[in-house]
Amino acid sequence: DTEVTQTPKHLVMGMTNKKSLKCEQHMGHRAMYWYKQKAKKPPELMFVYSYEKLSINESVPSRFSPECPNSSLLNLHLHALQPEDSALYLCASSHSPRVRLTGELFFGEGSRLTVL
Amino acid sequence: RKEVEQDPGPFNVPEGATVAFNCTYSNSASQSFFWYRQDCRKEPKLLMSVYSSGNEDGRFTAQLNRASQYISLLIRDSKLSDSATYLCVVSPHGSGNTGKLIFGQGTTLQVKP
Numbered sequence: 001d002t003e004v005t006q007t008p009k010h011l012v013m014g015m016t017n018k019k020s021l022k023c024e025q026h027m028g029h030r031a032m033y034w035y036k037q038k039a040k041k042p043p044e045l046m047f048v049y050s051y052e053k054l055s056i057n058e059s060v061p062s063r064f065s066p067e068c069p070n071s072s073l074l075n076l077h078l079h080a081l082q083p084e085d086s087a088l089y090l091c092a093s094s095h096s097p098r099v100r101l102t103g104e105l106f107f108g109e110g111s112r113l114t115v116l
Numbered sequence: 117r118k119e120v121e122q123d124p125g126p127f128n129v130p131e132g133a134t135v136a137f138n139c140t141y142s143n144s145a146s147q148s149f150f151w152y153r154q155d156c157r158k159e160p161k162l163l164m165s166v167y168s169s170g171n172e173d174g175r176f177t178a179q180l181n182r183a184s185q186y187i188s189l190l191i192r193d194s195k196l197s198d199s200a201t202y203l204c205v206v207s208p209h210g211s212g213n214t215g216k217l218i219f220g221q222g223t224t225l226q227v228k229p
Contacts, residue, residue: 031215040124042203042219043160056215090159097215100207103150105217107159 003027006091006108014116015081021111023074023091031097032074033105034066035090043090049074050097081115088112117142120206120220128226133194137223139187139204148207149180151189154222155200163189163202194227201225 004025013019023032031050035043048056049068057066063085065077074091089112092105099105122139129135141149149166164171166178166187177190187204204220 033215042120042221045216045218048215050215094215099215099217100148103148103165103205103207103217104162105160107161109159 004091004093004106004108006089006111008111009109010112010114012114012116013078013081015083017081018077018079020078021076021089021091021113023076023108024072025093025106026072027093027095027106028071029093029095029106030071031094031099032068033092033094034064034074034076035092035107037088037090037110047076048097055097078113081113083115086113086115118221119143119208119218120204122204122220122223124221124223126224126226128228129194130228131194131196133227134190134192135194135225136191137189137202137204137225139189139220141185141187141204141206143206143208144182144185145209146185146206147209149187150205150207150217151176151178151187152203152205152219153200154203160203160219191225194225196227196229199225199227 034046037043046060047066067075088110090110091108151163152160153163154160166180171178175192179188201222201224203222
């Protein structure tokens with residue numbers, strides 16, 4: 001079982017709804033990530049938090065709003081999404097932001113989002 | 117041109133076969149390279165790092181050719197449990213890219229009895 005826990009596992013929402021995805025890790029990792037993955041496509045980086053500060057935003061639309069309340073938690077707030085935003089949203093963590101040294105991201109099982 | 121390119125496959129091979137996957141990357145300044153494995157409807161997991169000197173882990177061998185900007189993964193004596201999608205991953209150069217890993221499309225392997 002993965003040590004990165006994501007909730008909910010499945011979410012269906014309308015275009016006018018506001019919802020949040022949650023991610024938690026207790027490995028003491030200091031970097032956390034949100035990736036988006038569509039069917040038969042690779043994971044695409046959305047956001048990187050380094051020591052609880054947003055360090056990378058890959059030009060993600062503002063209808064996605066990340067939040068890192070503490071070093072163990074990462075949220076993704078969703079508002080006014082479009083059907084094309086339907087995807088698997090993967091949270092990941094790494095021991096440090098210098099992930100290029102080890103390449104090791106620990107992924108959660110993902111939250112599968114459907115926007116109607 | 118995509119930053120990381122892989123042949124999506126699928127590669128269908130019998131048990132015991134040797135299979136090789138290739139990957140090319142566009143940015144010559146890329147710093148680090150990895151192979152991840154993703155099982156169907158599961159999260160990606162790190163398989164191994166890739167070094168210029170080569171890296172071997174049991175039946176798996178990874179190679180990097182910086183001059184050709186090319187990465188490979190060789191799997192010997194394929195097992196049914198090797199069936200998965202193999203993702204080539206590149207870490208771009210630059211302090212502004214700290215924390216950034218770029219995933220290739222993945223190559224799907226199906227090992228058959």
